[in-house]
Structure formats: structure tokens, C-alpha cells
Amino acid sequence: MRELHDLNVSIAVEAAELARARRRVGVAVAASKSSLVDIVTEADREVERLVVERLRTARPDDGILGEEGTSIPGTSGLTWVIDPIDGTVNYLYDIPAYAVSIGLVEGEPDPSTWQPLSGVVVNAATSERFEATRGGGATLDGRPIRVADAVPAATALVGTGFGYDAGRRQRQAAIVQELIGSVRDIRRIGAAALDLANVASGRLNAYYEIGLQPWDFAAGALLVEEAGGSLHGWQGEAPGSRFLLAAHPQMAAELLELLAPLPVGDV
Ligand code: LIP
Numbered sequence: 001m002r003e004l005h006d007l008n009v010s011i012a013v014e015a016a017e018l019a020r021a022r023r024r025v026g027v028a029v030a031a032s033k034s035s036l037v038d039i040v041t042e043a044d045r046e047v048e049r050l051v052v053e054r055l056r057t058a059r060p061d062d063g064i065l066g067e068e069g070t071s072i073p074g075t076s077g078l079t080w081v082i083d084p085i086d087g088t089v090n091y092l093y094d095i096p097a098y099a100v101s102i103g104l105v106e107g108e109p110d111p112s113t114w115q116p117l118s119g120v121v122v123n124a125a126t127s128e129r130f131e132a133t134r135g136g137g138a139t140l141d142g143r144p145i146r147v148a149d150a151v152p153a154a155t156a157l158v159g160t161g162f163g164y165d166a167g168r169r170q171r172q173a174a175i176v177q178e179l180i181g182s183v184r185d186i187r188r189i190g191a192a193a194l195d196l197a198n199v200a201s202g203r204l205n206a207y208y209e210i211g212l213q214p215w216d217f218a219a220g221a222l223l224v225e226e227a228g229g230s231l232h233g234w235q236g237e238a239p240g241s242r243f244l245l246a247a248h249p250q251m252a253a254e255l256l257e258l259l260a261p262l263p264v265g266d267v
Pocket of ligand 1: 086089160161162193209
């Protein structure tokens with residue numbers, strides 16, 4: 001496990017350095033995906049190629065699933081789940097909140113059944129390195145991190161995010177409009193992996209989002225759990241693309257109760 005995690009850290013740090021270097025010389029949209037504003041840059045693709053190349057050399061029997069199209073089945077029972085640049089729009093605008101996120105999971109690359117083993121999230125703009133191993137705790141630049149102490153929802157700082165489809169964003173915003181009056185405030189940072197790292201390190205009390213992709217949270221969810229937090233899905237489902245909430249275990253019930261009457265399932 002240690003060797004696999006050290007490999008994860010080494011590759012994530014190298015990939016973050018590449019992303020930062022490309023940002024310095026300028027970034028342009030290479031293509032759009034699900035909508036005009038769901039963009040990919042050449043750096044996203046280049047960073048994913050670097051991560052895949054390193055993993056194929058070091059771990060040729062493992063599976064790999066990446067946001068920018070990598071889908072390689074493995075025979076080892078392990079799969080690396082990659083978001084080469086999470087927070088792509090922040091990256092395009094040079095807002096210093098974009099991260100390389102690499103999770104290593106055991107089992108099928110299905111968030112409802114996989115067992116996370118190692119997670120690394122590197123803020124490529126600031127070089128902050130969040131990491132966790134299953135049962136080994138979570139750290140920020142080598143220092144142990146813990147979720148913030150539980151607080152009532154009314155004083156909770158809650159992160160969330162929005163999708164790339166305009167109609168879905170409006171439905172998601174309608175939920176925020178209802179929730180914002182019942183919590184301290186809302187933060188929309190623009191990178192799920194960093195939102196989860198912020199919960200794990202106590203910078204947010206909670207984070208929820210509707211419509212994430214497996215690569216958005218494969219590493220960050222392990223950070224939260226190893227920092228003493230818990231992950232929740234919608235109405236008892238496993239946390240995943242339909243809905244994911246990360247929070248201190250003693251806060252989750254109240255936050256889920258606030259969300260329950262809202263059209264989360266219809267977004
Ligand atoms: C982003 C997520 C973010 C979400 C954005 C987008 P990307 O991922 O990290 O939480 O709100 O809509 O999905 O596209 O930057 O890798």
C-alpha cells in the first residue's frame with residue numbers, strides 16, 4: 001500500500017507541476033464537451049497523458065479511468081481514477097483553485113462498489129498536497145488534517161457546485177436559494193476535489209453537489225473519510241453522481257433534513 005501511495009503522490013505532484021507550467025505560458029480551450037461551457041484545454045489532455053504514461057510504466061496490470069477519455073481495463077483488481085485538472089474553468093481563467101486528483105480504488109471503477117485505497121489532490125496553483133490512504137489518515141503537506149468540529153447547520157459554511165447545462169444550473173441554484181437562508185453561507189469554489197479537501201481540512205463544514213463524475217471525487221472522498229468525515233448519497237443511496245454530501249458525521253442528518261423537501265432528485 002505504501003509503495004502504491006508513494007507512486008500516486010509522485011505522479012500527482014509531477015502532473016501538477018506540468019499543469020502549472022502550461023498555465024504560465026497561456027491556456028486556450030481545445031474543445032467543448034457536453035455544452036459550450038463544458039470545456040477541455042490541451043493541458044487537461046497533456047496532463048492526463050502524462051499520468052497515464054507513468055501509471056502504464058509502473059503498474060501495467062492496473063485499470064485506468066480518466067476524465068479526458070482514458071478507459072483501460074486492468075487485471076490486477078485495482079483502478080486509477082484520474083481528473084487531470086479538476087476546476088478546468090478556474091484553470092482557464094487563472095483562478096488559483098484547480099487540482100490534479102488521482103484516486104486508486106480496489107474493485108470495479110464504480111463508486112457504489114469500489115474501495116478507495118489511496119487519494120491525492122494537489123492544488124496545482126498553490127502546490128498544496130492533500131493525501132490519504134485507507135486506514136492511514138489524511139494529511140495536508142504531510143501534516144495530519146481533521147474535519148472541523150460539528151456545528152449547527154445555521155452556522156455551517158457549505159460548499160457546492162453547478163453543472164454545465166444551463167437548465168440544470170438553474171435547478172441547482174433554486175436549491176441553493178432555499179438552503180442559503182438556513183446555513184452560515186455558501187461557497188462555490190469550482191473544483192469538487194478541492195471542495196472535498198476543504199471539508200477534510202476544516203476549511204468547509206460541508207460540501208454537497210449533484211451530478212459529479214467519479215473522477216471528481218475518487219480521491220477527495222477518501223480524504224474526507226480519513227479526516228473523520230462521512231459521505232452520504234441521496235435518500236440512503238451510495239454517494240455518487242446523483243448526489244454527494246461530505247460533512248462531519250454529526251452534521252449530516254441536519255443537512256440532509258434541510259435538503260429533503262427540495263427537488264434534489266429532480267435536478
Ligand atoms: C468541475 C467540478 C465542480 C463542478 C463543475 C465541474 P471539471 O469539474 O469539479 O465541482 O461544480 O461543474 O464539473 O469539469 O472542472 O473537471
